[in-house]
Amino acid sequence: MKVLYFAWIRERIGKPEEEVELPASIATVGDLMNWLKKRGEEYAHAFDNPKIVRAAIDKVHAEPAAKIAHAREIAFFPPMTGG
Amino acid sequence: MKVLYFAWIRERIGKPEEEVELPASIATVGDLMNWLKKRGEEYAHAFDNPKIVRAAIDKVHAEPAAKIAHAREIAFFPPMTGG
Amino acid sequence: MSVRITEAPIDVAAETAALARGRSDIGALVTFAGICRGEEEGAPIAALVLEHYPGMAEEEIKRHVEEAKKRWPLSGVRIAHRVGRVTPGETIVLVAAASAHREAAFAAAEFLMDYLKTRAPFWKKVERADGTQWVAARKTDDAAAGRWKKPGREAAE
């Protein structure tokens, strides 16, 4: 599965995207975030305040409880500041 | 005193403005409208529905009860349709 | 602040450029252009002919611009209104409001348009192939102007 990072989440993790092999236990966006968080200091830093992290499944906004089965790409990013 | 007419009120009366000598009994915008109404058929036609006629004293919107003493010009016109 | 009544076509781009020129504090610019449509009440029109009360029209608009500046933090306001004959596709009125933030710019532009429609002394006549007719005032315009009588209006209402 492809995981993308944007803005300061991308900067903290140090890469814009990566391919990950997920254990079968990872069912939701929230599960994925918790799993990523344990991958190292840079991830822990990026997700240190999970409440403000937003996510999208296949380019559509998704809540932490959203199921990620069959997703092609999951993105994590801070609150948006466009416009 | 100068009286001005606009839009279909001007067209019905047949002139854009005129000087009038008012009797002392004419104190308000409403009095003036009633007085003008009696000046002829064209005026009666212009003011046949006084409720929709708007007025201004010296270029400021005025209610029928507004006093016209010391005014330089009074204007009568239909509801506005600009913008 | 610039309020202009003109018989010449309104150049929207030039008006808005004038508002922003040399300013670095403008974060939001809202522009409203009222355009002459090719049809009124389902039938084609040749033109609109606009009459105004010279002197009062400018003063009345300026009074409302002053009121808008009291209500919202505005960096600038520019209004231009056509009079005379206006053909379909041409701009009848332009209201541009600039502010640091969008809420103020949107609110001020709407406020000014609502008041222009109901309080500024302009009258439109429709010109068609078979004659002319004065445009009747819309009741919804009075209602739209009336909503500003409430004290203030917050962005998050």
Added chain:
Amino acid sequence: MSVRITEAPIDVAAETAALARGRSDIGALVTFAGICRGEEEGAPIAALVLEHYPGMAEEEIKRHVEEAKKRWPLSGVRIAHRVGRVTPGETIVLVAAASAHREAAFAAAEFLMDYLKTRAPFWKKVERADGTQWVAARKTDDAAAGRWKKPGREAAE
């Protein structure tokens, strides 16, 4: 409907002209331009650098344009959003909404801007002489977007 994300400067006049070209049913055109200010939080800035999520940004904006078209009778909508480095005075975002009447054009432009601010995947970084900093989301933007969740919104509210 046109939704564009671009690294090149946005030509507001050209965008709005494209919206009105060849149409005679447009009576109201509301344009919002979000402009890069020369200061943020009281200190001068050199530029804003905008990042976006390619693909999602366009789709998310288009979804909101479709929603706006369901809510209001619109003749056309045009949106352009800059990405990359934007300097003070340049337009960051342009939203133009056209309709037969002004209420729909104003409401749609505001609705689209409120959603763009809170739901479209763009992120701004401030570039100053002494470094860069990500812009924090404004709480008032969430409140502004939230008001559209009420069913409908009437012109005379």
